[in-house]
Amino acid sequence: SDGARSGWVDSKRGFISRDIFVDPAVYQRELEKLFTRAWLFVGHESQIPNPGDFFTSRMGEESVILCRDKKGEVHVFLNSCRHRGMKVCRYEQGNTSLFTCPYHSWTYATDGKLQGVPLYKSLYDGVLDRSEHSLIEVPRLVIYKSTVWASWDAEAPDFFTYLGDAKQHLDQALDCRDGREGGSEVIGVHKWVFPANWKFAAENFLGDTYHNPSHRSVDLIGIGPSAAAGVKGRRDDELAKAKHIWVSFPQGHGVHSAIAPENNEYVNSFVSNPEIEEYFRHCFEERKRRMGEQARLLPFTGTIFPNTSYHGRQPRGLCTWHPHSPTETEAWRFFLVDADAPAQVKEYLRHYYMRYSGPAGMTEQDDMENWLYATRASTGTIARRHPFNYQQSLHASTMNEHVPGKVSTQITEEMARGYYGAWDAYMHDAGWPRLLGQDAAQPAAAE
Ligand code: FES
Structure with missing residues (x-):
């Protein structure tokens, strides 16, 4: 068979076949139908x-x-x-x-x-x-804010139509900490291979906040930017006071962002290093001055369909999940800093990024362990008869007029349902209007 069939993805009920994570024919079709068209x-x-x-x-x-x-x-x-x-x-x-x-x-x-x-x-x-x-x-x-994107499809819509309203979330990974547009640079790329399907990683960054228990050991030790002994947690805690939102976009993107309270104040995050703290305090005040109300939107994580994810806060960067086979992925993490930040800030962040992310970083090791065992445990004949469950907060999504997209104020798998809905449309040769979510009612061409 050419790998095409219906019934892989049931976004309405929240079930997805394990085949899409392990089947070689599905994988081959992904290379032909998806990676040749998407940005x-x-x-x-x-x-x-x-x-x-x-x-x-x-x-x-x-x-x-x-x-x-x-x-x-x-x-x-x-x-x-x-x-x-x-x-x-x-x-x-x-x-x-x-x-x-x-x-x-x-x-x-x-x-x-x-x-x-x-x-x-x-x-x-x-x-x-x-x-x-x-x-x-x-x-x-x-080229968008120094990031380079490409598509093999001459008929693909322009990048901004493709990105849609996920732009304002991605922006926060690309902009300077003080709110100036762009101005970031890559300080290093981590590359490594792990034995799991590439979509596990992409899905994780769509806003799978539910997997937090995986990082319990890291939270107990504390590897946040402060790096101070006895300081718990993984990252700065400006997010702790913010209202978290999970947003799904019709093009298949999904993000987890947060909205800070109106009288948002700087939270000390780098207590063990006053010079770094001063840089980020200055950036925080500048960003507020420059962006006003907009500064309340705090970036966190997201995936731009199909295989580019970002961390908008520390450890700031872009990740690509390159497919090698149905059960093997090459991860690339591009770490970002403000290009004109002082050298000591860049060096400090470089160390923080390494202990947080990448093949030797503590959180990424937790995640990979999940992805690789989930992949392995899904390849079995019996296992493949039983779909994965994506029913979380199935009917709980609410619209929010201040943030475009399908917004949820509680943890949800809506972004994953949207992502796999888009994936399914590519796999069935849907036209661009459908892939952009512009005529969701029309069925895909080859079902
Ligand atoms: Fe490139 Fe022959 S010169 S393959």
């Missing part, structure tokens, strides 16, 4: 500041090169030679004037053009049209 995060401009800079990234299973050409233009190319397909770039990042294929030495300029073909005159003259053999480039690319 995917590929990297950050701060990783390629100068002409000739490149960072090799991924879109689905495929290697791509994020590159700044000689003129300063940003491109995303498939990392595969037009001759016999060899990877033309085998480094993770660097600077070059040419990508030279290791196999037979065709060379490509940083704008993708095929420049050199060994023995061209004697072997190819009058036959090979070099202008038609540039590196394959994504038809759609956007």
Whole structure:
């Protein structure tokens, strides 16, 4: 079979088949139907500041090169030679004037053009049209607040239509702590592979607050930004006084945010380090001054459909969940800081990010343990007869006029129901209006 069937996702009743997390045919269809159409995060401009800079990234299973050409233009190319397909770039990042294929030495300029073909005159003259053999480039690319996103679908809607109202939540991960728009930089990328389906991770960040018990040991020890002995918790506690909201968007995105009280005051978060505390106190006051009422919206976590998640507060960053197989995922965590923050602030945060997140970070280890055993325990013949349950707060969603989207004021799996509803539509070749949630009533094409 080609992997398509109905009955994977029952968003209305809140049941989802385990097959979508373990079945190789489903996985293959995801690569073909979903990763070739959705807007995917590929990297950050701060990783390629100068002409000739490149960072090799991924879109689905495929290697791509994020590159700044000689003129300063940003491109995303498939990392595969037009001759016999060899990877033309085998480094993770660097600077070059040419990508030279290791196999037979065709060379490509940083704008993708095929420049050199060994023995061209004697072997190819009058036959090979070099202008038609540039590196394959994504038809759609956007740079938003220094983040680079791409889609293989020439017909995809513009990125902002795709992002919809999730924009204001994602913004808070990308903007400076003092409320200035953009201005962030990547201070490092953690990359590691874990044996679980990629959707477990994406779903976790949609706002699965319910999994908090998984981090109980971390909460008892206390690894918040303060790093002070005896201070419990995982993060600063401005969130503790805020009203939490869980928001689902028709394009499949979901976030967990919070709204601070009207007379929001700075909460000491870095008590063991007065200089860092001073930086964040200053940022807090500036943000309030700059943004007014808007400053009450506190970023937390979210997933931009399908596989880009963010942490809006500390440890601030973007994560991509790259599929390797139905049961294996490569996680990339891009850690963000204000580009113009003092060096000691960046260094302090770098340490905090490492002990909180990534392969050696305490919270991520807890999460991965759940994802990998859930994946493993779902592969069995008997296990696969029984769907997962997504009924949490099934009828409890309420609309809130101040925050766009489907807003819930209690913990809910509504974001996951929305996410898998969108996933199902991609898997059944739905048109863009349906994928954007603009005509939810119309059934998908191939059900
Ligand atoms: Fe690249 Fe032959 S595969 S030059």
